[in-house]
Amino acid sequence: MSDTISPDKIVSLPQPAVGPKYKRVADTIQSAIRSGDLRAGDKLPPVRELAWSLGITPGTVARAYTLLTNAGHVNAEVGRGTFVAERRTRPQPPAREYVSVPTQDGKLSLFSPQLPDLGQVALIQDAFARIGETAPERLLHYPTRDAYRPLREAAVHWLRSIPLGSIDESDVVIVHGAQNGLTVILQAILRGSRPTVLVEDLAYPGFRRTADLLRADVVGLPSDEKGLLPDALADIARSTGAQVLCTSPDVHNPTLNCTPAERRNEIAAVCRAQDIQIIEDNCYRRANTNAPSYRILAPERTWHLSSISKILTPALRIGFAVAPRGRGPDLRQVAEHGFFGIAQPLAEVAERILTLPETDEIVVAIRERMAEYVRVAVNALGTYRLTWHEDVPFLWLPLPQGWRAAAFCRAAEARGVQIRSADEFALRDGRAPHAVRIAVNAQVPLQEFENAMLQLRDLLGHPPEQISV
Numbered sequence: 001m002s003d004t005i006s007p008d009k010i011v012s013l014p015q016p017a018v019g020p021k022y023k024r025v026a027d028t029i030q031s032a033i034r035s036g037d038l039r040a041g042d043k044l045p046p047v048r049e050l051a052w053s054l055g056i057t058p059g060t061v062a063r064a065y066t067l068l069t070n071a072g073h074v075n076a077e078v079g080r081g082t083f084v085a086e087r088r089t090r091p092q093p094p095a096r097e098y099v100s101v102p103t104q105d106g107k108l109s110l111f112s113p114q115l116p117d118l119g120q121v122a123l124i125q126d127a128f129a130r131i132g133e134t135a136p137e138r139l140l141h142y143p144t145r146d147a148y149r150p151l152r153e154a155a156v157h158w159l160r161s162i163p164l165g166s167i168d169e170s171d172v173v174i175v176h177g178a179q180n181g182l183t184v185i186l187q188a189i190l191r192g193s194r195p196t197v198l199v200e201d202l203a204y205p206g207f208r209r210t211a212d213l214l215r216a217d218v219v220g221l222p223s224d225e226k227g228l229l230p231d232a233l234a235d236i237a238r239s240t241g242a243q244v245l246c247t248s249p250d251v252h253n254p255t256l257n258c259t260p261a262e263r264r265n266e267i268a269a270v271c272r273a274q275d276i277q278i279i280e281d282n283c284y285r286r287a288n289t290n291a292p293s294y295r296i297l298a299p300e301r302t303w304h305l306s307s308i309s310k311i312l313t314p315a316l317r318i319g320f321a322v323a324p325r326g327r328g329p330d331l332r333q334v335a336e337h338g339f340f341g342i343a344q345p346l347a348e349v350a351e352r353i354l355t356l357p358e359t360d361e362i363v364v365a366i367r368e369r370m371a372e373y374v375r376v377a378v379n380a381l382g383t384y385r386l387t388w389h390e391d392v393p394f395l396w397l398p399l400p401q402g403w404r405a406a407a408f409c410r411a412a413e414a415r416g417v418q419i420r421s422a423d424e425f426a427l428r429d430g431r432a433p434h435a436v437r438i439a440v441n442a443q444v445p446l447q448e449f450e451n452a453m454l455q456l457r458d459l460l461g462h463p464p465e466q467i468s469v
Helices: 007-012 021-035 047-054 058-070 120-133 146-158 177-189 205-213 230-240 261-274 328-339 344-355 357-381 405-414 446-460
Strands: 074-077 081-084 172-175 196-200 217-221 244-247 277-281 302-307 319-322 394-398 435-439
Touching: 007 021, 007 047, 021 058, 021 146, 047 058, 058 074, 058 081, 120 344, 120 357, 146 172, 146 344, 172 177, 172 328, 177 205, 177 244, 177 277, 177 302, 177 319, 177 328, 196 205, 196 230, 205 217, 217 230, 230 261, 244 261, 261 277, 344 357, 357 394, 357 446, 405 435, 405 446
Parallel strands: 196 217, 196 244, 244 277, 277 302
Antiparallel strands: 074 081, 172 319, 302 319, 394 435
């Protein structure tokens, strides 16, 4: 075996600019192993020596070594040290063309996006299996705020591809999915006995439901293809005294509109002038966007909301609520007073999954697989006014003349395909266009999904001829 590597060699390697410190150390060593700068059998520096050279704590280096050991890049030998492992081909999880999904009366549900299993199930199962290695005392006490710090740092690493400006782990609260995160944020913001929440006229129904739960009034805002109208926002904010705006600027649900940078600047200026807080829902998290987030444009009043549900798995109910700088304590107080925090074993599972290099690879594979289904839908329905993006797992379809949304959904269900009407995204007293949202279900074979799209195409070409009286 080789001699012990000098800490100076590790220090001289290119260091990642973002992510928790232990993850950056692990990524640096892993990159050096892949490039050949570190070879099988090389002995890594002792924890304390490397920590001193890097100017960080020994615990941080120890955590990085543990991460590398768990991933199989190094071997830790008691009494001897930590050595670079023999390079081996990592066994790939079996390719899944689909996962059998229970259907209701034989109907294919395209109500909500369904992700394929491209390796995340195995990662989750392995992470839960490792809970047995947890220190016993961590399974006997209420988790402390400090106990969640590694997960918050992992969340910052997970959010690194989103342009959020300066973000620190103290700004993040881990929640039980984005819907729970929305409730926590609104509880931290709303004041008074009957506050007002603003949403687009067509919007994610969860905004309205959460506001109802908190006894807040919901007022709709008119929009165009670029998003909500700034002048209308200013007028309605003045007349209602609204405290918060809920919006999804990158992927508007259900229309898929993306608010461009110029419009976002106008909206941010109105919110600042009217002292309106902004909740920015980014759960669908497009791979690429050219517009800055509201957290960059109005960092003092923007609360960012994200989760792993739409891009990895909804089963774990892991979400991230990011407060404006300085408002993290307000957000933590609501979470701690409401549910103390997520379960400690779940926190450890989530931390591991969010920091594994394999997870990033799986997310890319899932996006590519979902894009195949989107392309199939576009090929079948593209002659109609379809709105779509390859990296968004649903499509928006304004219906041709002769069809109303409710009637089209009933006709589709009669052919075994369940889709959502635009009515479900409108406020109770609002008006919805004759349009439908079609979600991607990648847990069925591609051919079965294509057959469903062909059924919809056939319906579109044959609107009902009878007149109801």
